[in-house]
Amino acid sequence: MTSEQSPLLDHCPPSLPGESYFDENWYAREQRLIWQKEWVYAGRLNDLPIGKMRPLTIGNVGIILCRLSEAKIAAYHNICRHRGSELCRVEQPLGKTISCPYHAWSYAAADGRLVSTAHATPTADFNREENGLFPVATMLWNGFVFINTAEEPSPFMPDLGLEAYDNWPMTDLVTGHKLVRNLNCNWKVFWENYNECLHCPSIHPELSNLVPIYREGLMSETERQDWSPGKTTGNALKEGAVTWTLDGQPCGPIFPDLTEVQIKTAANFVTIYPTAYIVAHVDYVRIVSLVPTSPETTQLTAEWLFSPAAMKQTEFDPSEVAAFASIVLEQDAEAAEMNQRGLRSPRFEAGRLMPQEFYIHNFHEWVRQRLNIN
Numbered sequence: 001m002t003s004e005q006s007p008l009l010d011h012c013p014p015s016l017p018g019e020s021y022f023d024e025n026w027y028a029r030e031q032r033l034i035w036q037k038e039w040v041y042a043g044r045l046n047d048l049p050i051g052k053m054r055p056l057t058i059g060n061v062g063i064i065l066c067r068l069s070e071a072k073i074a075a076y077h078n079i080c081r082h083r084g085s086e087l088c089r090v091e092q093p094l095g096k097t098i099s100c101p102y103h104a105w106s107y108a109a110a111d112g113r114l115v116s117t118a119h120a121t122p123t124a125d126f127n128r129e130e131n132g133l134f135p136v137a138t139m140l141w142n143g144f145v146f147i148n149t150a151e152e153p154s155p156f157m158p159d160l161g162l163e164a165y166d167n168w169p170m171t172d173l174v175t176g177h178k179l180v181r182n183l184n185c186n187w188k189v190f191w192e193n194y195n196e197c198l199h200c201p202s203i204h205p206e207l208s209n210l211v212p213i214y215r216e217g218l219m220s221e222t223e224r225q226d227w228s229p230g231k232t233t234g235n236a237l238k239e240g241a242v243t244w245t246l247d248g249q250p251c252g253p254i255f256p257d258l259t260e261v262q263i264k265t266a267a268n269f270v271t272i273y274p275t276a277y278i279v280a281h282v283d284y285v286r287i288v289s290l291v292p293t294s295p296e297t298t299q300l301t302a303e304w305l306f307s308p309a310a311m312k313q314t315e316f317d318p319s320e321v322a323a324f325a326s327i328v329l330e331q332d333a334e335a336a337e338m339n340q341r342g343l344r345s346p347r348f349e350a351g352r353l354m355p356q357e358f359y360i361h362n363f364h365e366w367v368r369q370r371l372n373i374n
Contacts, residue, residue: 006227008355015351016364021186021343027295031059034274034370039139039146039156041276041289044303045073046143047175053094053109055086058291061149063136064088064098066109075136075147076112080105082120087133098133107133142170144287146275158278159271167257168280173305176284176318179326181300183333185340187274187292188367190300193336194277195359203335207328210248211267212238223356236266243281244324250283251321252310258282273366279325283310286325296340302329 020026040058048054048067055078056063062078064087076098078087085102097106097115104118112133122128137153139146142165146156158164183190193199200207200214208214213221213236221227241248244267254263262268268280276289285305292298304322311318342348353361368374 005229006222006224007358008223008225009353009358009361010355012352012354013361013364015353015360016188016367017350018343018345018348020367021189021340022295024295027292029371030292030367033372034367035059035292036061037148037150037154037370038274039148039153039272040274040291041272041287042075042138042145042147044143044175044305045071045140045145045171048073048145051094052091053088053098054091055088056147058147058149062086063147063149065138065145065147066094066098068094068110071140073138073140073145074110074112075138076107076133077136077149079134081114081131081133082117142168143173144170144278146272159273164268164270165278165280167259167262168255168285169257169307170285172307173285174308174311175303176306176311177304177322179302179322179329181302181329181333182293183298183300183336184296185298185336186296186343187290187298188363189336189339189343190290190298190332191274191363192360193332193339195363196357198354198356199335203331204328206324210237210241210244210324217356235264242266243283244279245321246324251316252283252307252313254282255307273363283307284321286322288329300329300333302326 035058042056042065045067048065050067050069053064053066056065064076064078066074068074079085080087080100080102082100082103082105085100087098087100094109096109098109099106103120105114105120106116106118107113108115112135114128114131137148137150139148139156141156141162197214197219198217201217204214213219218224237248242254243250245251263282266281270278270280274290276287279286286302287305288300288302290298290300302325304318306318310316
């Protein structure tokens with residue numbers, strides 16, 4: 001593998017201010033300008049049966065996600081246009097209409113138009129066409145469903161592009177294991193932890209054993225001080241290991257269309273701010289998603305996806321495959337919570353990023369840009 005240039009920073013820039021990790025006004029601004037403007041992960045298409053609808057909550061915004069057919073989904077704000085009642089409280093069957101449980105107004109599931117006001121009798125000044133459900137934009141990518149509540153959503157674009165996983169059979173994969181962890185930290189703290197490996201030697205002994213370069217606090221060879229273009233690297237994992245499992249061995253057949261580089265890399269990351277990152281291995285895929293629940297709490301969900309062939313293996317246990325990454329995620333969670341407790345100190349105004357924390361700097365610039373902060 002080769003790289004054109006080193007990503008290391010040539011200076012030590014300041015981090016985001018301490019108050020950004022616990023202040024209610026910061027949090028409200030982020031909800032309005034980030035979480036209600038950007039694409040947010042809403043689950044795997046295959047996990048929402050055809051003819052079902054499911055409620056979702058992103059911050060203080062309620063959404064209904066509807067599976068209309070094999071490949072067609074729709075999403076709406078979870079409010080009745082009559083007097084604002086919640087429409088969907090739990091996952092439930094979806095017919096041709098969505099009916100309000102309060103006063104029985106009903107809307108077409110396919111396009112959200114108002115079908116009936118039930119026992120209410122509107123006068124001539126009431127326009128049915130103007131009182132349909134508020135639509136929410138949806139995006140289906142590699143079997144993953146994303147939603148965007150902005151009136152004019154920006155294009156959906158993962159950091160490595162829409163073609164990043166073309167060599168994986170993504171749409172065919174099925175969910176085999178799921179983990180939900182409530183974190184006592186601001187959502188940005190978890191992203192910062194994700195974006196550097198300086199913590200790996202002290203926080204992740206198992207992961208650092210599997211990925212030798214992590215023992216040095218580096219994510220790739222390009223972070224070495226003596227890196228120069230044209231240098232090559234070998235396998236990312238220790239000798240004899242093939243994938244991220246407790247023993248380093250694949251849990252099933254290796255995906256057949258992967259390139260040599262993708263196999264050597266072993267963990268192919270794609271990041272979709274602010275909502276999720278995906279890690280594609282040679283034999284399974286994992287997606288980790290975040291939903292902020294308050295200025296200092298975040299819900300983390302991790303899902304492990306496998307090929308149908310792997311799932312059909314005799315005595316196959318998805319939880320055993322998930323055990324390795326579950327250990328790493330718990331270590332990350334504890335580190336993030338430790339970080340959050342320190343950020344509360346009145347002596348902490350802002351940190352200073354090191355050259356190896358270039359991804360954190362990029363993330364902070366991404367946040368500043370969306371909040372219109374210089």
